[in-house]
Amino acid sequence: MAQTINTAVTRTDAPRKVTGTATYAADFMPAGMLHGALATSSVAVGTLTGMDISKAEAEPGVLAVFTRETLPDYKSVKGFYAGGPGSASFWPMNESQLRSYSAGPGSASFWPMEDARIRYAGQPIAYVVAETAAAARRGAQLIEATYDIAESTIAMDPADSFVIGAGDDSDGMVITKGDVAEGLSVATQIVDSEYVTPFQHHNPMEMFSATAEWRGDRLTVWMPSQSVKTLRSGIAKAYDMSETSVRVISPFVGGAFGSKAGVTPYTMLTIAAAKAMGAPVRLIVTRPQMYTVATFRPESVQRFRIGADAAGKLTAFEHIEISQTSQFDAVVNPGTHITRAMYACPNIHTEQRLSRSDTNSGGFMRAPNEMQTFFGLESAMDELAIKLGMDPVELRRVNDTDRHPVADVPFSSRSLMESYDAVADSFGWANRTPEVGSMTDGDWLVGYGCATATYPTNILASNARVRMHSTGEAYIELAAHDVGTGTYTIMAQIAAARLGLPVEACDVVMGEGDMPVAPLAGGSTTAASAGSAVHDACLKIGRQIAAQVSAMSEGPLSGVDPAAITLENGVLKASGGQSQPLIEALASTATGQIEVIGEFRHKAMTDQMIKTTFQGGYGSAGPVTPEMAMFAFGAEMVEVRVHRWTHEIRVPRLHGAFAAGTILNRKTAHSQLMGGMIWGIGSALHEVTEIDTPRARFLNTNIAEYLIPVNADVREIRVEMLDERDDYVNPLGVKGIGELGIVGTAAAIANAVYHATGKRLRHLPIRTSDMV
Amino acid sequence: MSHNKVPPRAGISRRSFLGSTGAVGAVLGAGTQHASAQQSDTGVAPNSQPKIELTINGKRRTLTVEPRTTLVEALRDNLGLTGTKIGCNQGQCGACTILLNGNRVNSCLILALSVNGAKITTVEGLANPDGSLHPMQTAFAEHDAFQCGYCTPGQILSAIACIDEGHAGSADEIREYMSGNLCRCGAYPNIVAAVEAVRDGKEG
Amino acid sequence: MRNFTYHSPRTLADALDAARESGGDILAGGTTVVDLMKIGVREPAALVDITGLTDLEGHEIGPNSIRFGALARMSVVANDQELVAAAPVLTESLWKAASPQLRNVARLGGNILQRTRCPYFRDTAYAQCNKREPGSGCAALDGGETSHHAVLGGSSSCVAKYPGDWAQALIAFDAEVHTQGPGGRRTILFADLHLMPGDTPEVETILQQGEIVIEITVPVVPALKASHYLKARDRESYAFASASAAVGIELDGDTVRDVRIALGGVATTPWRASAAEDSLKGSPLTEATAREAGRIAFAEAQELEGSAYKIKLGADVVAGALMTAKSRANGGK
Numbered sequence A: 001m002a003q004t005i006n007t008a009v010t011r012t013d014a015p016r017k018v019t020g021t022a023t024y025a026a027d028f029m030p031a032g033m034l035h036g037a038l039a040t041s042s043v044a045v046g047t048l049t050g051m052d053i054s055k056a057e058a059e060p061g062v063l064a065v066f067t068r069e070t071l072p073d074y075k076s077v078k079g080f081y082a083g084g085p086g087s088a089s090f091w092p093m094n095e096s097q098l099r100s101y102s103a104g105p106g107s108a109s110f111w112p113m114e115d116a117r118i119r120y121a122g123q124p125i126a127y128v129v130a131e132t133a134a135a136a137r138r139g140a141q142l143i144e145a146t147y148d149i150a151e152s153t154i155a156m157d158p159a160d161s162f163v164i165g166a167g168d169d170s171d172g173m174v175i176t177k178g179d180v181a182e183g184l185s186v187a188t189q190i191v192d193s194e195y196v197t198p199f200q201h202h203n204p205m206e207m208f209s210a211t212a213e214w215r216g217d218r219l220t221v222w223m224p225s226q227s228v229k230t231l232r233s234g235i236a237k238a239y240d241m242s243e244t245s246v247r248v249i250s251p252f253v254g255g256a257f258g259s260k261a262g263v264t265p266y267t268m269l270t271i272a273a274a275k276a277m278g279a280p281v282r283l284i285v286t287r288p289q290m291y292t293v294a295t296f297r298p299e300s301v302q303r304f305r306i307g308a309d310a311a312g313k314l315t316a317f318e319h320i321e322i323s324q325t326s327q328f329d330a331v332v333n334p335g336t337h338i339t340r341a342m343y344a345c346p347n348i349h350t351e352q353r354l355s356r357s358d359t360n361s362g363g364f365m366r367a368p369n370e371m372q373t374f375f376g377l378e379s380a381m382d383e384l385a386i387k388l389g390m391d392p393v394e395l396r397r398v399n400d401t402d403r404h405p406v407a408d409v410p411f412s413s414r415s416l417m418e419s420y421d422a423v424a425d426s427f428g429w430a431n432r433t434p435e436v437g438s439m440t441d442g443d444w445l446v447g448y449g450c451a452t453a454t455y456p457t458n459i460l461a462s463n464a465r466v467r468m469h470s471t472g473e474a475y476i477e478l479a480a481h482d483v484g485t486g487t488y489t490i491m492a493q494i495a496a497a498r499l500g501l502p503v504e505a506c507d508v509v510m511g512e513g514d515m516p517v518a519p520l521a522g523g524s525t526t527a528a529s530a531g532s533a534v535h536d537a538c539l540k541i542g543r544q545i546a547a548q549v550s551a552m553s554e555g556p557l558s559g560v561d562p563a564a565i566t567l568e569n570g571v572l573k574a575s576g577g578q579s580q581p582l583i584e585a586l587a588s589t590a591t592g593q594i595e596v597i598g599e600f601r602h603k604a605m606t607d608q609m610i611k612t613t614f615q616g617g618y619g620s621a622g623p624v625t626p627e628m629a630m631f632a633f634g635a636e637m638v639e640v641r642v643h644r645w646t647h648e649i650r651v652p653r654l655h656g657a658f659a660a661g662t663i664l665n666r667k668t669a670h671s672q673l674m675g676g677m678i679w680g681i682g683s684a685l686h687e688v689t690e691i692d693t694p695r696a697r698f699l700n701t702n703i704a705e706y707l708i709p710v711n712a713d714v715r716e717i718r719v720e721m722l723d724e725r726d727d728y729v730n731p732l733g734v735k736g737i738g739e740l741g742i743v744g745t746a747a748a749i750a751n752a753v754y755h756a757t758g759k760r761l762r763h764l765p766i767r768t769s770d771m772v
Numbered sequence B: 001m002s003h004n005k006v007p008p009r010a011g012i013s014r015r016s017f018l019g020s021t022g023a024v025g026a027v028l029g030a031g032t033q034h035a036s037a038q039q040s041d042t043g044v045a046p047n048s049q050p051k052i053e054l055t056i057n058g059k060r061r062t063l064t065v066e067p068r069t070t071l072v073e074a075l076r077d078n079l080g081l082t083g084t085k086i087g088c089n090q091g092q093c094g095a096c097t098i099l100l101n102g103n104r105v106n107s108c109l110i111l112a113l114s115v116n117g118a119k120i121t122t123v124e125g126l127a128n129p130d131g132s133l134h135p136m137q138t139a140f141a142e143h144d145a146f147q148c149g150y151c152t153p154g155q156i157l158s159a160i161a162c163i164d165e166g167h168a169g170s171a172d173e174i175r176e177y178m179s180g181n182l183c184r185c186g187a188y189p190n191i192v193a194a195v196e197a198v199r200d201g202k203e204g
Numbered sequence C: 001m002r003n004f005t006y007h008s009p010r011t012l013a014d015a016l017d018a019a020r021e022s023g024g025d026i027l028a029g030g031t032t033v034v035d036l037m038k039i040g041v042r043e044p045a046a047l048v049d050i051t052g053l054t055d056l057e058g059h060e061i062g063p064n065s066i067r068f069g070a071l072a073r074m075s076v077v078a079n080d081q082e083l084v085a086a087a088p089v090l091t092e093s094l095w096k097a098a099s100p101q102l103r104n105v106a107r108l109g110g111n112i113l114q115r116t117r118c119p120y121f122r123d124t125a126y127a128q129c130n131k132r133e134p135g136s137g138c139a140a141l142d143g144g145e146t147s148h149h150a151v152l153g154g155s156s157s158c159v160a161k162y163p164g165d166w167a168q169a170l171i172a173f174d175a176e177v178h179t180q181g182p183g184g185r186r187t188i189l190f191a192d193l194h195l196m197p198g199d200t201p202e203v204e205t206i207l208q209q210g211e212i213v214i215e216i217t218v219p220v221v222p223a224l225k226a227s228h229y230l231k232a233r234d235r236e237s238y239a240f241a242s243a244s245a246a247v248g249i250e251l252d253g254d255t256v257r258d259v260r261i262a263l264g265g266v267a268t269t270p271w272r273a274s275a276a277e278d279s280l281k282g283s284p285l286t287e288a289t290a291r292e293a294g295r296i297a298f299a300e301a302q303e304l305e306g307s308a309y310k311i312k313l314g315a316d317v318v319a320g321a322l323m324t325a326k327s328r329a330n331g332g333k
């Protein structure tokens, strides 16, 4: 059988996606389904003093208007972020944090409609159920609420920031190695700058939705989810039900990017409404409401002080990140943990700080630790290179390191400079003339910029069920998710390669809470962790069948020591040279089929981490284990053009080279890296959730005014995937690629804008208005 | 393919103007009969449930709607044709793109009542009855012109129209004329490649 | 969306009756009106769907004037190659607007009457918006985010910008709007159609309730041929203008005989920059005079917090558009 790994297999779900038969959550419409709609608060902070629901109730088609007083059996699910440092991407987690985190996977610790408090604008205050979606939405519009309004502020004040769990419990939030002051005093050049990044919203194309149906005491929930386990265990716990009486179904997810990971109030409201109505209810959250009923990327300030000697070697590295969090949770996406892993330096100080304002709790959005911090870091490195009069690529080369600068363990693999060399080649970096404004083309100012990309390799425990039939089919089942990542396809490829079957014969079923545990689809973990569980299952099948056929009285492997038999590309091979195709061996057994559960555990995983993951949490080992630092690396180069008259900034070319261990599927991996790079273009030039300061509201809450790139913004994108072998990270040698592509782009673009125009922009996004 | 259309090319328009029967109307408005059949002088009342008839993917369908029912909700919620997606409900994303009398439109800003009698093509109507795919569907699959697949039905219909309209002359033109369909996953370069392949007859 | 009575008249007379009797809104393509109804900003009791009046479709290039039916579609007009050659500004300002799908639906009459994208106007959660709720105040001016608001034509009641593109081409070229209303037929200079906000930002045009736009005419002048619409925006397509300019030029040797300049994305209404035009007439058009014209176009501009960039950007866009028009006047592209 042909090797299917590292090839360009077309997605197995492609036929369904191009024919409209891929079913997303809101496409399920259980019989008798009613429609829900949310009414949300117009003020940010205060107390709800009254609500007139009479007009809403009178609207034809409206069946019920639930307020916090009238919605029976509404439960909240807290704990995902609650109890201190507990964002899913908080890392590394110590044991006590893991425990608090695993206590109840859920969402923000403040939930709407539990009491009369209003703590952020756009907070749900009522839930309308109607015969049609239009009537429900109209009902919600007709609700009139009155409030006691208190003062509110939506922008954080960076001057008023704090470190969570400081002191002994800081666990990496503040780290000092050597003496930064000393390092700065011996530096020839110092960059001391501050970079600012805005609130951003994920805006997946699929709107948030939840459909709930109760049948007696059994509950089915359809909801686009990055973690069906989290969802199921949260709901079951809230209602004190056994997990097996809750079905959570999410076969296709129309983009998530971190926005569909938790258990959200709108889901629990829908479940309660369905219970109260005695009928299934579906809620589709409106696009504007999507900005306030779930999470977002918090705004941040990145402060860097970096010193270097004349040769460019870093003498001091200081990074203080201040990011926004809500008044009720301490959500940390610790970017300093990543920046301090990048470059060799004897004197390092990093600090992870938070500042509060009146919003719902933020969360993780594609490269939650890395996007904003690498805009800062890689802009600062560019500034340093310019001060030193060095080529920016050479500055990275001088400071490349094969050991983690703080943890002092080796990288399990690190191909940073190989990436730079590859991308420099494809991009034509040598054609760059370093002087600012030296490259023009007609009415366009041209600039080239580059930046480093990285992404930590998070590994989590996972199981997977694989059943193989001697008729030549395999069924692979696990609670993993395909959020566009190609998971259906790569799981089939892994099984096909191991079992010696065609990819089409490997049927992958995912996205239900009942299936074997797989981790949350976040932190670029699925391919590595869940994929390794599928891999393990296949090897188990090989061992078990080997044991059976070796015990048989006849057959090619009869009498061979089963320990001497290995499975290679679907063939059982004995050390003595005898062999038998697995499928043939399977056919010779009594049942002609075999089913096993594969497991992925890594020696760096503690029991507490495994337990956390199995309870629906995020028990990641790594990226820094006691032995190794695990990161994927890459480099990006970009050509930017700024128009002389319109001052528009355009990106005609963006190239990236990435090394992320084994590439399972060159087609889908290419798409993911490319998609990440396009997200980077958005972050650099388009995306910002604007704020209305006096009323503490997000302002441009739609996708006409919250700009994301359109087709015409994206021109030549080139993605190179380097060969890289890493035997430490997992048996497949896979690192994550879902987020790697976005990480360097914004800085590369900012650096190119500087090269074109001489304008150093230290905030995102960089817009026409910055160019005049 | 189940729709036949004359692209909305200009030039034809000149023959028609006020007073004459509009040739442009005949092209773009073809088959759209107004709901006046069921309405009295007083119009269709707010909470009435008028019947309308649509030819969807070649099949006649009768359905009852409210005046405020949008075409996309009529397709999805009334008829169960959930291949057409909603990404914003406000004309901002193109996920709800369908062909209305052969022309691509955002079905979320169109009142179902206002297109009574129209011919509609949705993603469900592209493949042949034997299940073989429309060339654009094949091209999207081959070129990995999607990731999550949510924007895909709209992209595919838009892409078909893009070629029919004569707006697929160059990669730049395709980019511009496919910009009414947002893809948050960022599949754009592959979408352009798929459109080029179909334009050049390399698929199907 | 509030439910409504739906009228679909077959004749203009019926449409006028329905509009008058119901007090409802006119529905053309619906890309503005249905959107606003969905978000609760417009709540008409009735809609009068005029798309059955197919007589109002179509457009025609005559020797002296170009006529556009109020129901001509944006896409059809934008694609008319004869019009592209005769009056590029009239097609460029259409295809650079909205998206192909929206342009297939939206009609020219609706296009010129599109409403502002001011986020406070479009979100009923904000109690203050004089345009939506007369007398309620202006959230934008009350400490709000104003970087996308108008720097020309604003008042202390409202600074919402007119978002459309095509209107700039119309105002630059002295278009006229022909209507039929309760008071009969009338012809309005396009420049008089839109009203600056003053103390009554809720009144955006001089049209009466139930008055229907029938057609729009644009006199043919030499400057139409050497015309251009330049639109600056943060993304390459499907975005409203940060600043734009509709220009046209007629040269007599090196000297400017006729020049037209209108500004988009920066003013409360479609905006003719007459003083800037005057500065060029009779002079040579050079990069320096073009820049000076751009500066003059914004001489009266009033920046709000965050919107100063529009003044510089708008001036550069005017200059850049004029340079393209000049090259067109000289037979270039």
Ligand SMILES: Cc1cc2nc3c(=O)[nH]c(=O)nc-3n(C[C@H](O)[C@H](O)[C@H](O)COP(=O)(O)OP(=O)(O)OC[C@H]3O[C@@H](n4cnc5c(N)ncnc54)[C@H](O)[C@@H]3O)c2cc1C
Residues within 6 Å of the ligand: A704, B090, B091, B092, C025, C026, C027, C028, C029, C030, C031, C032, C033, C034, C035, C050, C070, C071, C096, C097, C098, C099, C102, C105, C106, C107, C108, C109, C110, C111, C112, C113, C114, C163, C164, C165, C166, C211, C212, C213, C214, C238, C239, C240, C241
């Ligand atoms: C996401 C998005 C992006 C957009 N981007 C742009 C852009 O970049 N540039 C741009 O210029 N526009 C843009 N638009 C606006 C779009 O061009 C307008 O919505 C459209 O042109 C309106 O035409 P319509 O036929 O749909 O009008 P309708 O919505 O039907 O009507 C608009 C208004 O005009 C009235 N009306 C319509 N026809 C008549 C008539 N004949 N007589 C009297 N009153 C009438 C209606 O009552 C209503 O008040 C965008 C719109 C959307 C939704």
Ligand code: SF4
Residues within 6 Å of the ligand: C116, C118, C119, C120, C121, C128, C129, C130, C131, C132, C137, C138, C139, C140, C141, C149, C157, C158, C159, C160, C201
């Ligand atoms: S600028 Fe005008 S439209 Fe915007 S809030 Fe103020 S009054 Fe309303």
Ligand code: FES
Residues within 6 Å of the ligand: B085, B086, B087, B088, B089, B090, B091, B092, B093, B094, B095, B096, B097, B106, B107, B108, B109
């Ligand atoms: S759903 Fe219709 S355009 Fe977005």
Ligand code: FES
Residues within 6 Å of the ligand: A205, A254, A255, A484, B145, B146, B147, B148, B149, B150, B151, B152, B182, B183, B184, B185, B186, B187
């Ligand atoms: S494929 Fe996900 S939005 Fe386009």
